[in-house]
Amino acid sequence: MSGAQTPATWSRKVALGALGFVVAIAAWQLATWGNDITEVPGPRLTLLGLSELATDGVLWKNIAASVFRVAWGFCLAAGVGIPLGVWMGWNRDVALFFNPTIQMLRPISPIAWIPFAVVIFGGANFMLGGRILFDASDSSAIFLIFLASFFPIVTATTSAVRSIELKYLRSAANFGVTGLGLFRRVILPAALPQILTGLRLALGIAWVVIVAAEMLGVTSGLGFQVNDSRNNLRMDYVSAAMVVIGLVGLALDMAMSNLEASALARRGMSRR
Amino acid sequence: MSRGTTRRDKITVAGVDKTFATKKGEVHVLDCVDLTVREGEFLAIVGPSGCGKSTLLNCMAGFERVSRGSIQVDGVEVTRPDPKRVFVFQETGIFPWYSVWDNVGFGLRDLSFDAKHEHVMKYIRLVGLEGFERAFPAELSGGMKQRVEFARALAVEPDVLFLDEPFGALDAFTRIEMRREIVRIWRETGKTCILVTHDVAEALELADRVAIMTRRPATVHSVLEVDLPRPRDSDDPAFRDMKDLIFQVLGVERRV
Numbered sequence: 001m002s003g004a005q006t007p008a009t010w011s012r013k014v015a016l017g018a019l020g021f022v023v024a025i026a027a028w029q030l031a032t033w034g035n036d037i038t039e040v041p042g043p044r045l046t047l048l049g050l051s052e053l054a055t056d057g058v059l060w061k062n063i064a065a066s067v068f069r070v071a072w073g074f075c076l077a078a079g080v081g082i083p084l085g086v087w088m089g090w091n092r093d094v095a096l097f098f099n100p101t102i103q104m105l106r107p108i109s110p111i112a113w114i115p116f117a118v119v120i121f122g123g124a125n126f127m128l129g130g131r132i133l134f135d136a137s138d139s140s141a142i143f144l145i146f147l148a149s150f151f152p153i154v155t156a157t158t159s160a161v162r163s164i165e166l167k168y169l170r171s172a173a174n175f176g177v178t179g180l181g182l183f184r185r186v187i188l189p190a191a192l193p194q195i196l197t198g199l200r201l202a203l204g205i206a207w208v209v210i211v212a213a214e215m216l217g218v219t220s221g222l223g224f225q226v227n228d229s230r231n232n233l234r235m236d237y238v239s240a241a242m243v244v245i246g247l248v249g250l251a252l253d254m255a256m257s258n259l260e261a262s263a264l265a266r267r268g269m270s271r272r
Numbered sequence: 273m274s275r276g277t278t279r280r281d282k283i284t285v286a287g288v289d290k291t292f293a294t295k296k297g298e299v300h301v302l303d304c305v306d307l308t309v310r311e312g313e314f315l316a317i318v319g320p321s322g323c324g325k326s327t328l329l330n331c332m333a334g335f336e337r338v339s340r341g342s343i344q345v346d347g348v349e350v351t352r353p354d355p356k357r358v359f360v361f362q363e364t365g366i367f368p369w370y371s372v373w374d375n376v377g378f379g380l381r382d383l384s385f386d387a388k389h390e391h392v393m394k395y396i397r398l399v400g401l402e403g404f405e406r407a408f409p410a411e412l413s414g415g416m417k418q419r420v421e422f423a424r425a426l427a428v429e430p431d432v433l434f435l436d437e438p439f440g441a442l443d444a445f446t447r448i449e450m451r452r453e454i455v456r457i458w459r460e461t462g463k464t465c466i467l468v469t470h471d472v473a474e475a476l477e478l479a480d481r482v483a484i485m486t487r488r489p490a491t492v493h494s495v496l497e498v499d500l501p502r503p504r505d506s507d508d509p510a511f512r513d514m515k516d517l518i519f520q521v522l523g524v525e526r527r528v
């Protein structure tokens with residue numbers, strides 16, 4: 001269709017989205033007709049498996065474990081990636097120093113780091129104030145999530161700071177605003193939209209990676225659920241876990257996208 | 273404002289050269305520019321697009337350093353931007369992440385909230401934006417944004433305003449309104465204003481004197497005294513004669 005379309009109404013969005021969903025479920029049902037739980041299960045078996053896992057309680061424990069690891073890895077990556085990105089965006093020499101290394105490490109899938117993650121973090125619990133903050137299996141997964149989200153965050157932040165319009169920086173200089181004030185009042189708000197986009201992208205990647213990260217050396221999480229159910233030949237639990245992974249991922253993305261939209265709405269740059 | 277006969281010199285530009293290093297070698301933008309701006313006057317700088325008049329303004333504001341020569345304000349060499357001399361940008365430089373109130377108060381520090389509020393509101397009223405102090409720039413029209421930028425500049429009570437084609441992004445009607453507005457503000461506050469524009473009529477409507485710059489590498493060809501009474505009418509014969517004169521100096525055929 002041509003580009004000159006009016007924005008879709010809410011009811012149209014819901015109706016077409018629901019229709020597409022129903023068609024996908026129907027196709028799934030047809031493709032898996034007559035299968036039992038040791039083969040690829042259909043939607044009905046998946047739903048039954050899902051309710052079993054939910055009543056059992058193990059599902060909630062696994063969701064919590066995955067979200068916990070992603071939250072830690074993601075926040076650590078943001079905590080390191082945003083300051084480093086601002087520094088790289090601000091100072092060309094800093095960017096020239098770090099960028100080749102970062103761009104070389106970036107295409108390496110975090111999955112490839114799993115053997116090292118287990119070797120490095122597999123034997124120690126992180127203690128804080130005498131309590132276990134995260135155990136050894138958490139640590140390696142958190143490290144992988146950190147790797148997965150760090151590169152998109154640092155890259156987005158660098159480019160965000162570098163593309164701040166000169167007139168804003170000159171205005172700040174003109175009014176004698178420098179140092180921390182410049183960072184807080186001009187650089188950060190000017191770069192915020194692009195940083196938020198980077199964070200959203202990073203969180204999406206992190207959620208994809210967590211499932212793989214939990215397939216080795218851990219005994220909880222949605223990735224573990226998938227792997228463990230496969231070993232027990234309960235393919236209905238596998239597909240049920242997949243549905244949950246999709247739903248949680250969708251919820252995370254919607255949360256980030258709301259954050260993004262509310263930060264942009266005020267300055268009239270909202271995309272919706 | 274009484275038209276000064278013995279106004280003292282505010283800004284002195286002497287023998288200024290500016291070259292930029294690019295990949296294709298050096299670009300010579302300004303060539304031995306001499307110019308004097310008197311205290312409290314409205315000076316316009318006109319010239320063909322890309323001749324380097326904005327570069328001259330950036331150097332005067334301290335955003336860029338001259339390659340040779342000197343620029344002095346009140347006898348002191350300009351080395352960096354200063355809140356005493358505020359730059360008004362071509363497309364507004366107000367911050368989209370701040371409300372009108374926060375934008376106008378951006379340059380104000382070391383004030384209690386009450387004192388700051390009173391000060392900010394004074395300048396919001398001066399530019400006629402009362403009632404919009406909580407609005408964000410995205411909710412404002414182009415002319416209103418320009419008013420916010422003027423208020424932000426005036427709020428720090430500078431001596432000098434640098435205006436870099438401040439009306440360029442506005443529609444024709446808003447532009448006329450804003451020109452009238454800037455003349456009113458200039459007369460009320462007595463600031464020294466330096467306007468860069470490629471619009472000859474705009475320069476003649478606003479300025480006490482018009483400096484005419486040549487093509488690149490640019491120099492100041494001559495400075496024209498505009499001794500027309502205000503408010504000025506661009507259909508006035510004396511106005512038209514001056515316009516013709518400037519176009520002649522610029523070597524531009526005015527008629528289409």
